[in-house]
Amino acid sequence: MNQFFRIKPFYPACLALLLAGAPAAAQENRFVIEPSGDGFVRLDSHTGEISVCSDVEGQIVCRMAADERRALEEEIDLLEERIAVLEQTLAERPGGPESRFPTDEEIDRTFGVMEKLMRRFLGVMEDIEKDNSGRIPGTDAPDRT
Known part of the structure; x- marks a missing residue:
């Protein structure tokens, strides 16, 4: 039998979630969900963010794809650099950072x-x-x- 027609235990839960959010999704058509391996992939058509989702202990858990994680980590690195510059500027003030x-x-x-x-x-x-x-x-x- 084809793997797309096999019913996995968490697919009914996914279907229930999709149907519960159908009115909002019908308005926006924001998310596209496709089956993939042991779970499914969710694409946010507004932001382009891709999440890999799976059933973990009866709950659907979505994690960012590697590309988004890398972009997020780069943004965090940039913010940490800015914080370091601000802390250095504060330390150089007369009276030190406590002033x-x-x-x-x-x-x-x-x-x-x-x-x-x-x-x-x-x-x-x-x-x-x-x-x-x-x-x-x-x-x-x-x-x-």
Whole structure:
């Protein structure tokens, strides 16, 4: 008998899973599933990811194909390199990596800017109060031109 027509114990479970997700799959047609050896291969038509799936102790387990694993490992290596560069940059900061707070000079400069801003704002508020002090509420300001 042909191997495609032999019914394996986990194929009914696969069929049940496919039928349960039929409405969503019919909308998107995202996954293509083909029998392969002792399991099946699942292709994600949106991302191109290939997974090899099999029945392990009554549960369907899918693992990434070797190509996707290699791409994922390369991405992990790139991220680890970026982390190493960031950690090195952090270690070279004045005060070392434990210094999470700004220096005294940075604090003084920040407060200087804030003080200047507040003085200007309060000056504008005083000017507005002086301009409005002789006015009757509900009337327009006099024409100054």
